[in-house]
Amino acid sequence: MARRRMVYEGKAKILYEGPEPGTLIQFFKDDTTAGNGEKHAQIEGKGVLNNRLSELFMTGLNNIGVPTHFIRRINMREQLVRAVEIVPLEIVVRNVAAGSMSKRLGIEEGTALPRPIIEFYYKNDDLNDPIVSEEHIIAFGWATQQDIDDMISLALRVNDFMSGMMMAVGIKLVDFKIETGRVYEGDFQRLIVADEISPDSCRLWDIETGQKLDKDVFRRDLGSLTDAYTEVARRLGVMPRNTSSGSGPKLVH
Structure with a gap:
């Protein structure tokens, strides 16, 4: 390295x-x-x-x-x-009210939303990644209207895919964040999903119990983050179900 x-x-x-x-x-x-x-x-x-x-x-x-x-x-x-070329925006898709949405709008955490809601945040740690509107994005040149339309389309397709995958193993996809990047092919550019998609960037709740299986375990001191992420990996078949906690990840190849 x-x-x-x-x-x-x-x-x-x-x-x-x-x-x-x-x-x-x-x-x-x-x-x-x-x-x-x-x-x-x-x-x-x-x-x-x-x-x-x-x-x-x-x-x-x-x-x-x-x-x-x-x-x-x-x-x-x-x-x-x-x-x-990373677009300086985080795209958040929310299926259930939680986290900052609940705090900002006074909506009880766990409230199902009538449809997926997409929010944009400007990637700037010094400003604590503020929420921004499409008008801000276009006015400050972070992305064009076509880019915004493409980001929304990508985000909704990721939501459909991830929601189905999680539901199949008894997990509710509450919300998630993605980032996009520009790639250039001759005179044309397109946007693709970049960065990562993991329990770090998603809220994942057990459908039956509501147990949190994401980074909120760390944020709110709810127990072992490793155990939470390992449970997600087990359910998705990435790790064998009989792996004992504390023995370290043993991944299925």
């Missing part, structure tokens, strides 16, 4: 120069943060689980024609991805 050139380091991942032009190696760290980095901890094995789960989701999306930056998993913590 020391011989690679680091391109970017975020809270939970590091990007290194890839082996071929137009590629990057995405490394998943065990670092876990909440409150825009105000709360921080090292959760052993979290990076391994997120790498494998993100591979599962991104591969599934690629297979149904939703374009992503994912190429292949390299090892337990790394994956090869396509280099993209």
Whole structure:
């Protein structure tokens, strides 16, 4: 790893120069943060689980024609991805009121929404990633109207895919965040899903009990984050169901 050139380091991942032009190696760290980095901890094995789960989701999306930056998993913590020009927006899709939506609007957490609601947040840690409107996005040149339409279309397709996958294993997809990146093909550009999709970027509740199986476990001190993520991986077939907690991730290849 020391011989690679680091391109970017975020809270939970590091990007290194890839082996071929137009590629990057995405490394998943065990670092876990909440409150825009105000709360921080090292959760052993979290990076391994997120790498494998993100591979599962991104591969599934690629297979149904939703374009992503994912190429292949390299090892337990790394994956090869396509280099993209990241759009400085987080796209959040909400199926159930929770988190900041409940706080902002006074809606009881757990209230089912009449339809998926899409929100945009400007990616800026110094400003705590503020929510923005489509008017802001266009006015400040972060994306065009066509880009916004494409991001909404991608987000709704990801929502359909992820909701079905989670429901099949008894998990409710409450909300999730994606990022998109621009890729250029000759004179044309298009947007594809980038970054990661994992329990770090989703709210996942057990359908029957309401147990939280996502980063809210860490945010709200509700127990072991590793156990929560491991349960998601078990249900989705990424880990054998008889793996004991505390023994470290043993992933199914």
